[in-house]
Amino acid sequence: MDTRVHDDPSHAGTASSVAGAREAIPISLIINGRQRHFAIEPWVTLLDLLREQEHLTGTKKGCDHGQCGACTVLIEGKRINSCLVLAVSRDGAQVTTIEGLADGDRLHPLQQAFVEHDALQCGYCTPGQICSAQGLINEGHASSGNEVRELMSGNLCRCGAYTNIAAAIMEVLDKDGAP
Amino acid sequence: MNRFSYVRAAGVPEAVHEGSAKHVRFLAGGTNLIDLMKENVERPERLVDINRLPLNKIEDLEGGGLRLGALVTNADTAYDPRVDRRYPLLASAILAGASPQLRNAATNGGNLNQRTRCYYFYDPATACNKRDPGSGCGAIGGVNRIHAILGASDQCIATHPSDMCVALAALDAEVRVTGPDGDRVIPLTEYHRLPGDEPWRDNYLRPGELVTAIDLPAEDFTSHYTYLKLRDRLSYAFALVSVAVVMRLDGDLIREARIALGGVAHKPWRSPVAESGLAGERASRANFIAAAHALTEGAVGQGDNDFKIELARRAIVRALEQAAAGTPQSQTDKRVL
Ligand SMILES: Cc1cc2nc3c(=O)[nH]c(=O)nc-3n(C[C@H](O)[C@H](O)[C@H](O)COP(=O)(O)OP(=O)(O)OC[C@H]3O[C@@H](n4cnc5c(N)ncnc54)[C@H](O)[C@@H]3O)c2cc1C
Ligand code: SF4
Ligand code: FES
Numbered sequence: 001m002d003t004r005v006h007d008d009p010s011h012a013g014t015a016s017s018v019a020g021a022r023e024a025i026p027i028s029l030i031i032n033g034r035q036r037h038f039a040i041e042p043w044v045t046l047l048d049l050l051r052e053q054e055h056l057t058g059t060k061k062g063c064d065h066g067q068c069g070a071c072t073v074l075i076e077g078k079r080i081n082s083c084l085v086l087a088v089s090r091d092g093a094q095v096t097t098i099e100g101l102a103d104g105d106r107l108h109p110l111q112q113a114f115v116e117h118d119a120l121q122c123g124y125c126t127p128g129q130i131c132s133a134q135g136l137i138n139e140g141h142a143s144s145g146n147e148v149r150e151l152m153s154g155n156l157c158r159c160g161a162y163t164n165i166a167a168a169i170m171e172v173l174d175k176d177g178a179p
Numbered sequence: 180m181n182r183f184s185y186v187r188a189a190g191v192p193e194a195v196h197e198g199s200a201k202h203v204r205f206l207a208g209g210t211n212l213i214d215l216m217k218e219n220v221e222r223p224e225r226l227v228d229i230n231r232l233p234l235n236k237i238e239d240l241e242g243g244g245l246r247l248g249a250l251v252t253n254a255d256t257a258y259d260p261r262v263d264r265r266y267p268l269l270a271s272a273i274l275a276g277a278s279p280q281l282r283n284a285a286t287n288g289g290n291l292n293q294r295t296r297c298y299y300f301y302d303p304a305t306a307c308n309k310r311d312p313g314s315g316c317g318a319i320g321g322v323n324r325i326h327a328i329l330g331a332s333d334q335c336i337a338t339h340p341s342d343m344c345v346a347l348a349a350l351d352a353e354v355r356v357t358g359p360d361g362d363r364v365i366p367l368t369e370y371h372r373l374p375g376d377e378p379w380r381d382n383y384l385r386p387g388e389l390v391t392a393i394d395l396p397a398e399d400f401t402s403h404y405t406y407l408k409l410r411d412r413l414s415y416a417f418a419l420v421s422v423a424v425v426m427r428l429d430g431d432l433i434r435e436a437r438i439a440l441g442g443v444a445h446k447p448w449r450s451p452v453a454e455s456g457l458a459g460e461r462a463s464r465a466n467f468i469a470a471a472h473a474l475t476e477g478a479v480g481q482g483d484n485d486f487k488i489e490l491a492r493r494a495i496v497r498a499l500e501q502a503a504a505g506t507p508q509s510q511t512d513k514r515v516l
């Protein structure tokens with residue numbers, strides 16, 4: 001069932017109290033810079049909305065329980081686990097997924113660094129790693145290798161590419177002259 | 180996940196009104212509630228989304244304390260310059276828990292009210308008095324490596340999994356709540372309960388009551404403190420044992436010491452006997468060992484978790500040494516010095 005409602009001007013994104021019915025609730029999100037309108041049931045997670053309704057399948061479902069980080073996306077620039085977020089509760093938010101990072105055909109610096117450092121094997125964790133790394137850079141609390149490793153600990157990699165992941169992130173941090 | 184209805188509370192009175200109905204849960208960050216709903220452990224008929232309530236500020240209190248809004252995220256709390264400068268123990272404990280992503284979503288009110296990580300509680304196919312009153316306790320006589328060594332009952336041996344609450348207990352924080360019968364203030368140390376014969380009740384919050392804020396008293400514990408967390412892997416894992424210590428010293432004489440233990444009971448564990456035993460004494464290893472024994476007085480293992488008793492004692496001694504020396508545990512460089 002495609003429950004998307006496009007270009008529906010009949011509601012404002014952050015309207016107050018939403019009626020308590022079990023039926024679909026109108027919400028809007030700005031996903032990778034584009035305003036999108038939906039009518040969704042309250043039990044739909046942001047992860048499922050992105051993958052199944054927006055077909056943005058870059059964001060992965062690893063555990064669905066907050067334990068792996070594969071579903072990491074940015075909300076208002078902050079990284080979160082999209083598997084534990086109900087989409088209705090983020091009505092009006094700006095969401096950035098892995099698909100929203102590159103500038104056309106030009107890779108995002110983190111994507112480029114991951115390629116150059118061979119920071120992946122199967123690649124399943126990679127979209128979450130890169131969104132998480134962008135969140136880490138936005139937060140500005142990491143500069144040393146130890147800090148990068150600790151503040152990337154919410155992203156597991158079953159292939160064990162950790163060393164190269166940390167190296168890729170360090171390179172971007174150093175280039176940015178970030179704190 | 181079961182089907183449920185959803186309402187977005189526009190104000191605190193509406194949230195309390197909605198929250199007073201049966202089979203309703205407040206939705207904050209969702210990092211615990213949604214997880215438990217996916218496991219069919221929590222099956223609310225209605226969610227009251229409290230995320231738009233104006234409880235998202237950290238404010239200075241008259242006299243030097245700090246008020247942490249219930250909806251401020253764990254990350255924003257830990258990185259707030261006032262928290263970092265005046266309550267470094269709290270910042271450290273928060274940053275020792277969960278992951279950056281989870282801390283960005285998790286709220287202070289949700290952290291207080293998170294439920295146990297007992298494996299049986301999480302598995303509706305098993306007996307659990309907390310999830311299903313009267314069904315029994317799978318953990319007693321079962322796999323109980325992560326379970327309680329203090330304050331357990333013959334009906335439940337679960338632990339409260341929060342790191343933040345262990346620091347809040349040592350800091351003598353207060354929980355502000357509002358509900359159908361008005362506002363009240365509950366000391367953090369009296370907020371969570373022991374399982375007793377009502378293990379389904381984690382704390383003393385009454386139906387419809389909403390946590391609005393956590394108050395930190397104006398006290399200077401910025402020189403001698405530590406949060407030492409021991410677990411199966413160095414990050415992104417719950418504590419097997421954790422220790423929060425704050426201390427005031429006069430030379431090497433202890434004027435006041437507070438010690439809260441995490442991962443060992445249904446609530447952060449403190450002992451007036453252990454703490455008063457340290458007051459006026461030297462900051463020496465012998466006195467720390469005595470305090471560790473006083474604090475773990477009456478500890479009982481359940482089999483798999485027997486190791487926790489000795490682990491807790493050693494962790495207490497080490498944490499007291501770290502606090503006395505003014506060398507708090509780093510949550511980045513994980514070496515325990
Ligand atoms: C993989 C994983 C690892 C984790 N590791 C750690 C760890 O190492 N240390 C640690 O401390 N925690 C850890 N956590 C737990 C995390 O800290 C909690 O899930 C989080 O703090 C809950 O906050 P929330 O806002 O998301 O709560 P929610 O999930 O929204 O709510 C939790 C409960 O609190 C109730 N509630 C929420 N707000 C209020 C309020 N204002 N008043 C009354 N009731 C309220 C809800 O109704 C619900 O019952 C981990 C979680 C996960 C998923
Ligand atoms: S320890 Fe408590 S939570 Fe765990 S199975 Fe027993 S009753 Fe349930
Ligand atoms: S899928 Fe969300 S954390 Fe694993």
Ligand code: FES
Pocket residue numbers: 119120121122123124125126156157158159160161
């Ligand atoms: S590259 Fe395979 S899981 Fe990380």
